[in-house]
Amino acid sequence: MREIFNEDGVFVKYKEKRVELENGQVLTHRSEEPTELWWELKEAIKGKKVKIVVYELEE
Numbered sequence: 805m806r807e808i809f810n811e812d813g814v815f816v817k818y819k820e821k822r823v824e825l826e827n828g829q830v831l832t833h834r835s836e837e838p839t840e841l842w843w844e845l846k847e848a849i850k851g852k853k854v855k856i857v858v859y860e861l862e863e
Contacts, residue, residue, distance in 0.1 A: 809848040812861060813841045 817837040824830050
């Protein structure tokens with residue numbers, strides 16, 4: 805087993821926006837946008853059998 809990718813950061817940007825409609829209902833619009841790190845990871849693991857472990861970093 806060898807390491808092929810080791811980076812810290814945000815892989816997918818996530819946004820939520822609450823919108824109140826004219827009738828009083830509230831909708832939540834959700835948006836996910838992959839970052840450059842996501843694309844680097846995707847290229848690094850493409851076609852390989854891998855084990856991915858994710859840790860949440862303290863801010």
